[in-house]
Every structure is written in structure tokens, then in C-alpha cells.
Amino acid sequence: MTALVASLIIALGICDIWLTTKVLDHPSGTGKEANPIMKWLMDYSPISWEWVKLCVHIIVATAVFTYPALFTAGVVFCVIYVLICLWNLKVLKGM
Numbered sequence: 001m002t003a004l005v006a007s008l009i010i011a012l013g014i015c016d017i018w019l020t021t022k023v024l025d026h027p028s029g030t031g032k033e034a035n036p037i038m039k040w041l042m043d044y045s046p047i048s049w050e051w052v053k054l055c056v057h058i059i060v061a062t063a064v065f066t067y068p069a070l071f072t073a074g075v076v077f078c079v080i081y082v083l084i085c086l087w088n089l090k091v092l093k094g095m
Helices: 002-024 036-044 049-066 068-094
Strands: none
Touching (some): 002 068, 036 049
């Protein structure tokens, strides 16, 4: 089960990156990053925000896979990112 949750963490990270890119690159020009920490990383990180976000997901997935005691935290992380992806879809649909 931990492998499944770890894989889901990576998949949700990729989904979030793709949806965030779609929102930010929307022709209406109204898309913006709502998370202030991510916004700061987008503005000031020397590497692309997509890589930063993907690295966070890889680190969390690796921790969940390596330490089964973190399984519940991994499930909570997945639930949060499902909600984030659904929010991004809602924003994209409303543009």
C-alpha cells in the first residue's frame, strides 16, 4: 500500500504542475498562484518552479515509501493535493 500512496503522490504532483501551468498560461491572463510560498518560489527561485514542486513530491513520496509509519501522512498529503487539483480545475473552468 505504501508504494501505491507514494506513486499517487508523484502522479498528483504532476497533475498539479500541469493544471497550474494551464491556469497561469491561460489566454485571459487572469491566472495567478494562490499559495504565497509557491508564488515566492516562482518569483525568486533560481530553478523553475515546476522542478521545485516536483522535487517536493518526490521527497514526500520517498519518505512515505521508506518509512511506513508515514503512511497516514502520505494519505493526508494525497487528499490535500486532490483538493488542490480540483480547485485548479474549477479555476480553469471559470476562466
